[in-house]
Amino acid sequence: MDLQAKAWGTTSLLFASPFFSVHLLRIDAGTYCSEHRHERKLNHFYVLSGKLIVHQWPAPGLEQDQPDRTILCPGESLTIRVGVWHQFAAREDAVCLEVYEAAPVEEDIERRSEGGVIK
Numbered sequence: 001m002d003l004q005a006k007a008w009g010t011t012s013l014l015f016a017s018p019f020f021s022v023h024l025l026r027i028d029a030g031t032y033c034s035e036h037r038h039e040r041k042l043n044h045f046y047v048l049s050g051k052l053i054v055h056q057w058p059a060p061g062l063e064q065d066q067p068d069r070t071i072l073c074p075g076e077s078l079t080i081r082v083g084v085w086h087q088f089a090a091r092e093d094a095v096c097l098e099v100y101e102a103a104p105v106e107e108d109i110e111r112r113s114e115g116g117v118i119k
């Protein structure tokens with residue numbers, strides 16, 4: 001496991017591919033991560049134990065002190081869309097899976113023929 005120390009606890013890379021990666025986060029009580037966003041990745045959280053508080057600023061210009069707030073308990077999950085500023089925090093020790101997923105390209109299709117009506 002690729003264990004990395006963070007200001008809020010630790011993260012371990014469990015699996016990685018060109019399309020997604022899975023990390024195990026151990027978040028210490030009373031800590032939080034930086035406010036950040038991902039320009040090309042969806043970010044999913046799935047809580048295994050403890051409670052995770054996730055703040056999101058989904059609209060441009062949304063006041064920093066007025067984020068959307070979600071509290072995740074064990075067995076609950078949340079997806080952060082591409083480009084959305086977010087931050088997580090924990091008032092008690094928490095463990096969660098974090099999955100990064102490559103955002104699909106809008107026009108990711110190549111056609112060899114056209115659809116139609118069967119005659």
